Amino acid sequence: MKILITGIKGFLGSNLINFFQEKEYELYGLGTKEEVFNGIQIYKSEDLDSIKIIPDTIIMCHAAVASGTTILSNTNLFDTNVSLTEKICGKFYDSSVIYISTASIYSDEAGIITENSKLKPQSSYSISKLWGEYTLKLNKKVTIIRLSSLYGIGMKENTLIPNFINQAIINGIIEVWGDGSRLQNYVHVEDVAKLIKMIVIEPNSLFGEVLLGVSKIEYSNFQIAKIISNITNSKVIFVNEDKSRSLTYNNEATTRLIGWRSEQKMEEKLNDYIKWKKGEF
Secondary structure (H helix, E strand, C coil), rough: CEEEEEECCHHHHHHHHHCCCCCCCCEEEEEECCCHHHHHHHHHHHHHCCCCCCCEEEEECCCCCCCCCCCCEEEEEEHHHHHHHHHHHHHHEEEEEEEEHHHEEECCCCCCCCCCCCCCCCCHHHHHHHHHHCCCCCCCCCEEEECCCECCCCCCCCCCCHHHHHHHHCCCCEEECCCCCCCEEEHHHHHHHHHHHHHHHCCCCHHHCCECCCCCCCCEEEHHHHHHHHHCCCCCECCCCCCCCCCEEEEEEHHHHHHHCCCCCCHHHHHHHHHHHHHHH
16 A cells, blocks of 8 residues: 655654555655655655656645644645645545644534534644645545544653643743643543554545544643652742633544544653653754
8 A cells, every 4th residue: 555644754744654564555745845854755746747656545744734822824834834735635636645633623512522623723834734634635535534633752841741841851941831720631642643543554444534543531731740840850830820711622433433532641751751861862
């Protein structure tokens, strides 16, 4: 099976490589330049028309991501998350597609977010990802995964968990906004990779489905800070105000459909990340 992973050098894309090492999988990548990465041929996204391979499955991990302190222009978001997605689908119309989207396209006014909750994108980034989903409507072999906050070794530095850990290691103090009670959902990159592989193995029954890739447990910002402080022997303090809403999810429909559940334990994975991070300093 030929698999093309777009954004293969990104956080999720690079983690997927380890899950498709069997001989029956032939991996290719799409990125910003032509190169060989971990023995995998990567094609340049600007040269789509010159690509000769015809993938059986495309795993779309490419994304311009505006999160944390990173702000991107609407043009940048549209070019990557909408226009490039449309071009890839046009080039490989007969390929199966697994599209990685975001749970932030749902309204944050709902009590508990499910696969069928009201859509109300919370940012320009989430709007662009929803538009990306819409560009796939003409392709009849698409499965969409909407993810909550993805975490693990190699995650983006400008998000909450790396921010807390960097503060703990460098300053011995973790600053939590507000009273720390806001709930957020985190799903580990290994769990998401397993979900994607399950879809690759049996795609036909999942064409046209929207899956919710979330953890069964939400953590408050204070709980995350406390876990990190216990591991690093640092102090938690509260600063400023946090006016964002808590988010809770229920993805039982996804579990019934494919039998997938998040399995990684937050405490263990944060400990692994902190050990890795200390090696980076």
